[in-house]
Amino acid sequence: MVGSRPMTVVNVRSRRRIWIGVLLLVAGLLGHLFAARGIGGSYIAYRDHIFGFVLLSLVSGAVIAGLGWRFWRGRHDISLLILGALQALLGFVIYLERFHIG
Numbered sequence: 892m893v894g895s896r897p898m899t900v901v902n903v904r905s906r907r908r909i910w911i912g913v914l915l916l917v918a919g920l921l922g923h924l925f926a927a928r929g930i931g932g933s934y935i936a937y938r939d940h941i942f943g944f945v946l947l948s949l950v951s952g953a954v955i956a957g958l959g960w961r962f963w964r965g966r967h968d969i970s971l972l973i974l975g976a977l978q979a980l981l982g983f984v985i986y987l988e989r990f991h992i993g
Contacts, residue, residue, distance in 0.1 A: 908968040915975030920944050922982025929989040940985075944978070951977050 920941075927940040952974050959970040 905968040908972045912968070912971035912973075912975035915972070915979040916948075919975070919978030919980075919982030922979070922984075922986040926986045926989040929986075943985075944982070947981055948974070948978060951981075 923940040923944045924937065927936040930936055955970050955974050955977070959966065963969050
């Protein structure tokens with residue numbers, strides 16, 4: 892059963908990357924929601940920021956999926972981790988941009 896142990900370690904690492912990616916996606920969404928709350932907190936602000944998060948996720952997810960298909964085929968955990976990191980970064984930038992609204 893020595894052969895099954897490395898597979899378990901790989902599965903644990905893969906799951907860890909998936910969870911980190913999901914947490915980073917949540918952080919990105921929170922950046923959008925905090926920015927919406929900061930600029931007025933109206934229904935329209937929340938709707939637009941959630942729509943922006945979903946749109947950015949779809950577009951960047953398609954690009955990352957294409958790159959993943961080309962460079963790291965079958966490693967969905969890496970793709971989700973990259974998408975989460977990108978969304979967390981974009982959510983932070985959008986949150987900071989709310990301070991520049993006149």
